[in-house]
Amino acid sequence: APAVIVAIDGPSGTGKSSTSKAVAAQLGLSYLDTGAQYRAITWWMVNNGIDITDPSAIAGAADKPEIVSGTDPSGPTIAVDGTDVAGPIRTEEVTSKVSAVSAVPEVRTRITELQRSIAAGAGAGIVVEGRDIGTTVLPDADLKIFLTASPEARAARRSGELKGADVAATRDSLIKRDAADSGRKTSPLAKAGDAVEVDTTDLTLQQVIECVVTLVEEKR
Numbered sequence: 001a002p003a004v005i006v007a008i009d010g011p012s013g014t015g016k017s018s019t020s021k022a023v024a025a026q027l028g029l030s031y032l033d034t035g036a037q038y039r040a041i042t043w044w045m046v047n048n049g050i051d052i053t054d055p056s057a058i059a060g061a062a063d064k065p066e067i068v069s070g071t072d073p074s075g076p077t078i079a080v081d082g083t084d085v086a087g088p089i090r091t092e093e094v095t096s097k098v099s100a101v102s103a104v105p106e107v108r109t110r111i112t113e114l115q116r117s118i119a120a121g122a123g124a125g126i127v128v129e130g131r132d133i134g135t136t137v138l139p140d141a142d143l144k145i146f147l148t149a150s151p152e153a154r155a156a157r158r159s160g161e162l163k164g165a166d167v168a169a170t171r172d173s174l175i176k177r178d179a180a181d182s183g184r185k186t187s188p189l190a191k192a193g194d195a196v197e198v199d200t201t202d203l204t205l206q207q208v209i210e211c212v213v214t215l216v217e218e219k220r
């Protein structure tokens with residue numbers, strides 16, 4: 001069978017990562033977490049003293065770090081200049097700064113090229129999750145999914161993952177990040193015209209996974 005390319009976009013807390021990983025594992029596909037790549041470049045900027053309030057400083061450094069993503073859905077990895085950064089990219093510091101870094105066009109160009117080359121090299125196919133995969137990175141994807149959920153459901157899920165973090169504070173920080181991601185000029189968070197929208201508010205993770213697996217199988 002030819003390689004199948006699946007794009008899964010949506011705001012944070014909609015279950016994108018859990019869904020994408022499980023769908024890829026069930027169907028024998030590779031998996032790419034593009035948010036982890038933006039987090040990794042942000043981590044590098046923070047650690048190398050780049051002023052993240054200065055877009056031209058970010059642009060000038062955009063090509064410097066080497067970012068390598070491991071695409072096995074049962075154990076995805078992310079490394080910067082040979083260092084495993086899977087833990088450090090999830091800190092509150094990186095989370096609060098990633099939208100500013102990912103809004104810089106030079107950063108997007110660099111990371112988009114990387115994503116396209118990873119997708120092109122995925123033998124059986126790949127599930128790629130992010131914000132602009134269906135609209136910009138892989139506009140010819142075989143299947144595009146746009147996941148949504150109410151702000152309350154998203155905040156509850158995310159604070160559950162963060163083990164007891166304050167739901168109200170988590171909700172505020174999610175809403176702020178989504179507004180920044182949706183409002184930026186270069187390839188904002190958006191639903192592609194030909195994407196299938198799935199509202200996950202009242203669905204279990206298992207139901208969302210089954211729904212997406214069925215949609216992929218219809219395309220193969």
Ligand code: C5P
Nearest residue numbers: 012034035036038098099102130131132
């Ligand atoms: O998915 P995750 O929450 O890890 O993404 C972190 C951030 O990376 C997003 O808030 C957004 O600023 C950026 N991002 C992006 N484009 C993507 C994936 C993530 O701009 N395709």
